[in-house]
Amino acid sequence: MKINQEKEYVYLPEIVGKRYKTFWNYKGRYRLVKGGRGSKKSYTTALWFIAHIMELKDSNLLVVRKVFETHRGSTFAQLKIAMKRLKVYHLWKCTTSPMEMTYLPTGQKIIFRGLDDPLKITSITVDVGYLCWVWFEEMYQIENEDDFNKIDMSIRGAIPSNLFKQITGTFNPWAETHWLKERFFNTGIEDRENLIKKGLAIHRNDDEVLTMTTNFRANEFLDESDLKVFRTMEKENPRRFEIEGNGNWGICEGAIFYRWEIQEFNIDELIKSKRFKTCLGLDFGFSNDPTALICSLVDETAKEIYVFDEHYEVGMFNEDIKNLIEYKGYSKSEITADSAEEKSIKWLKRNGIPRIKSAFKGPDSIIFGIQYLQGYKVYIHPRCKNFIIEIKNYVWAVDKKTGKSLNKPIDEYNHLMDAWRYSVEKLMLKKGVSREKFKYITN
Known part of the structure; x- marks a missing residue:
């Protein structure tokens, strides 16, 4: 796919990089990526949404975090970076009050919400097209599965055949006791060898769910100083490296109650x-x-x-x-x-x-x-x-x-x-x- 901007073209494979082909092409209901730091999961997700909103007329996106104010320095900034990388920033209007992004040629929108304001979550409408996509960033912070279910159920109704409904979740894992693991990741497929060698492992890939783990090895845009941070972490703090480096689930260290x-x-x-x-x-x-x-x-x-x-x-x-x-x-x-x-x-x-x-x-x-x-x-x-x-x-x-x-x-x-x-x-x-x-x- 190419995006035209007054005779200037960008080549997506060069911008997105490798390892995320399955993620990029998946159209099932749930698409979840957990991973270590520096795995470019949020970077890739932001690029995907900007490119696909511009490609698929009538599509709109809801971006959710646990606390609304944390959007400003994370998802809002990441999506603006994606626009600039794709050289289409001038085609978007980005405002902070209200916090939203509008694709000027069509009026399609990216809307931001926080779980700290449940009334605004349940009353979302769009003027143009259909609200068909949701992005949960730092999804691990959603402690209550019911909060996820409410938003999941709100993405309903008939849509044109060129669109599809999808919920994307990106997060850094921590305790293996989180509901996300039991619901989406307990497949029995570990594939640690690919995770260590290639930086990406696919746990489940069917018509309904795609779950993946990625880490810094999947990010070819890291320089030597970035890689040195991970090598040092692996040597000095192996437990932390297993989670933040390799992107694997951890067991809560220092549990207060155990009996x-x-x-x-x-x-x-x-x-x-x-x-x-x-x-x-x-x-x-x-x-x-x-x-x-x-x-x-x-x-x-x-x-x-x-x-x-x-x-x-x-x-x-x-x-x-x-x-x-x-x-x-x-x-x-x-x-x-x-x-x-x-x-x-x-x-x-x-x-x-x-x-x-x-x-x-x-x-x-x-x-x-x-x-x-x-x-x-x-x-x-x-x-x-x-x-x-x-x-x-x-x-x-x-x-x-x-x-x-x-x-x-x-x-x-x-x-x-x-x-x-x-x-x-x-x-x-x-x-x-x-x-x-x-x-x-x-x-």
């Missing part, structure tokens, strides 16, 4: 035993973070916790939270909630949730709560999918300079983890110790 398992159990039978205390915790969220509710039974004697229910949703107003708690039958239960939302707690208390109270959250309360929960064996009901995702990926933070673990958790995968800590605060408050004195325990 847990997924297990079916009958909640009614457990309650009948009368050996458990019911603990409910609530972490507020709205646009960027979800509201997270967690429910568990705690046996202080046997040191066992059974996590039996959860809720995990963005965009919830106080009335929505109230209705949810009432619907689940917890309106008369004691619920410990994030004290940062004192106004919301008072509103809920006055409107039908009388036993909700604020967590103390004193100095070092995060570490103290973690240490307390680490003393228990945890059983998680399979329906608590978001809790399982978080507990798998909740790890100790690492000093970026030294690579050593810090005595604090990462600020991710922690919405249900925080609610869980709040829920057991009443058990941590020893008999006879007031909430005001709790701060001395946590120091």
Whole structure:
């Protein structure tokens, strides 16, 4: 394919480079590429979309990241670079307010959205043609599979025969426990030999799904100084190189909770035993973070916790939270909630949730709560999918300079983890110790 610009031509194979032929020609529903750094996966994806929007009349693209503001320095910039590489920048109008790109000859658009604004995600329309393509950049950051499913389902309806619907995902892999691996990459095909020699391995390639792993060896545009970075990483930090260099899945290093398992159990039978205390915790969220509710039974004697229910949703107003708690039958239960939302707690208390109270959250309360929960064996009901995702990926933070673990958790995968800590605060408050004195325990 050639793109004409006033008698000036660009030769795509020269610009795109090698190794991505299968990716470039694939037209199935899902096209996912994980890989190490410097593998040109995002670069190639941006080129593909600019070239194909210009080639296929009536096609439009939605670009999604977890946080909207991160588009500016990533996908928005990458697509502008692609336009310049293809020498068609003058044919596009790129604006940041609203953030969109318009192909001037036809009016086709590239639209940018973030999962931190769910209302804008679900109400996307285009003036010209059809919204047939979605690009999830840094797809690994999408912790909740339901967020992906909602957008996937929104790409529906009849389209002309010259177009096709497709969702593209690009990301750097990390924990092998992510839902992306189980859903798209668990094929049993590793092909590590090609990944090491050629920088690319294809795991699945059928009518519905193409999944690939690429790494820096697939990028012929890297110079010697770039390659030296990877050689040094391989020598000095093999574990990091396996993920960031080779592009393979990793296992979360420094897991905070490890004495847990997924297990079916009958909640009614457990309650009948009368050996458990019911603990409910609530972490507020709205646009960027979800509201997270967690429910568990705690046996202080046997040191066992059974996590039996959860809720995990963005965009919830106080009335929505109230209705949810009432619907689940917890309106008369004691619920410990994030004290940062004192106004919301008072509103809920006055409107039908009388036993909700604020967590103390004193100095070092995060570490103290973690240490307390680490003393228990945890059983998680399979329906608590978001809790399982978080507990798998909740790890100790690492000093970026030294690579050593810090005595604090990462600020991710922690919405249900925080609610869980709040829920057991009443058990941590020893008999006879007031909430005001709790701060001395946590120091």
